[in-house]
Amino acid sequence: MTQERRFRTSVLTLILIYLPVDASRADDPPSDIARMFSPPPALHDDLGDYKSLLKFSDGRPVHTESEWRERRGEILKTWHGILGTWPPLIERPKVEKLEALPRDGFTQRKLRLEIAPDRQTDGYFLVPDGPGPFPAVLIVFYEPDTAIGKGKPNLDFGDALVRRGFAVLSIGFDPRVIDTDKSGGKLQPLSYLAYAAANGYNAVAHMPEVDPKRVGVMGHSYGGKWAMFAACLHEKFACGVWSDPGIVFDEPRSNVNYWEPWYLGWEPNRMRKPGLITAENPRTGAYKRLVDTGHDLHELHALMAPRPFLVSGGSEDPPERWKALNHSVAVNALLGQKNRVAMTNREGHTPTKESNEQIYRFLEYVLKPAR
Numbered sequence: 001m002t003q004e005r006r007f008r009t010s011v012l013t014l015i016l017i018y019l020p021v022d023a024s025r026a027d028d029p030p031s032d033i034a035r036m037f038s039p040p041p042a043l044h045d046d047l048g049d050y051k052s053l054l055k056f057s058d059g060r061p062v063h064t065e066s067e068w069r070e071r072r073g074e075i076l077k078t079w080h081g082i083l084g085t086w087p088p089l090i091e092r093p094k095v096e097k098l099e100a101l102p103r104d105g106f107t108q109r110k111l112r113l114e115i116a117p118d119r120q121t122d123g124y125f126l127v128p129d130g131p132g133p134f135p136a137v138l139i140v141f142y143e144p145d146t147a148i149g150k151g152k153p154n155l156d157f158g159d160a161l162v163r164r165g166f167a168v169l170s171i172g173f174d175p176r177v178i179d180t181d182k183s184g185g186k187l188q189p190l191s192y193l194a195y196a197a198a199n200g201y202n203a204v205a206h207m208p209e210v211d212p213k214r215v216g217v218m219g220h221s222y223g224g225k226w227a228m229f230a231a232c233l234h235e236k237f238a239c240g241v242w243s244d245p246g247i248v249f250d251e252p253r254s255n256v257n258y259w260e261p262w263y264l265g266w267e268p269n270r271m272r273k274p275g276l277i278t279a280e281n282p283r284t285g286a287y288k289r290l291v292d293t294g295h296d297l298h299e300l301h302a303l304m305a306p307r308p309f310l311v312s313g314g315s316e317d318p319p320e321r322w323k324a325l326n327h328s329v330a331v332n333a334l335l336g337q338k339n340r341v342a343m344t345n346r347e348g349h350t351p352t353k354e355s356n357e358q359i360y361r362f363l364e365y366v367l368k369p370a371r
Helices: 003-016 065-083 157-162 189-205 222-233 285-292 298-302 319-334 353-367
Strands: 095-103 106-116 119-128 134-141 167-172 210-220 239-243 309-313 341-345
Touching: 065 189, 065 222, 065 285, 065 298, 065 319, 106 189, 119 157, 119 189, 134 157, 134 189, 134 222, 134 353, 157 167, 157 353, 167 189, 189 210, 189 222, 210 222, 210 353, 222 239, 222 298, 239 353, 298 319, 309 319, 309 353, 319 341, 341 353
Parallel strands: 134 167, 134 210, 210 239, 239 309, 309 341
Antiparallel strands: 095 106, 106 119, 119 167
């Protein structure tokens, strides 16, 4: 198959595929996490000012599952058109094993893996002792060490998850060093990162210890942005967990900074200064186009349906974000699904022991079979 033909096939796949892996559970969530699947009463059915997702761009309503498939393809095509279309995924990324360290109840392997045709990165693969295959979680951040317990407290997601019976692949990358002109055909950085995570999925899915149908992706803050774009744009992720990334555009909040050139604001031959949007420092790149044409991130969220996701909200994602999440609830209701959209809330940006326990219980519910 020629490179051109592979590229066309990849484009058609990204646009037309709607049969995402269904990590659904027939049973209702356990009582200790059931509340996270329902908004506060005051926000129940409140759709805010966000555009309905159950209407085509020409205004036609979406009434059936088949119509939603068509509408989903329309949303996906629009976002790839604005952010840049991915090059073909790497079916079997190269994985170099650097070292293995036995730890208490699991093995920690340091790896170097191919995440894009032009890039490799170091990471860690944590695998529990005992027979697999195991459910797995890809954890993304600036670097891979924090998730395995070598960083700030309460960010050691990988170390906690492997002790609960999950295989974990932790990878890292700083978006501010992406050379966008050379990255996958001028992709916006967040789309490039989602593409890299999709290749990370392919790497971990081919590991014999992993069940490829039970692989989720999660991250905190910048990692939450990365995990959100990865889960929404790559249907093979069975679920997503996004810790306080800012799940919608919100320009008064400096940490919900999708407008920055290392996220969605990249523009050829133009570099805006970091910081809030002002008349002197306006929107640029794909972010400007998205805002000017009335798009918001709730459109991406809906691409998850019927796959489940959790927003572990903090200072940047307060309970009012349910107004955006209710649109995904409505899509899942059309598909006859419930308990697919969840949110928890804490006061600060940094995860806490309580918010992490909620994350782990959510992942156990959606990725581990009922006993």
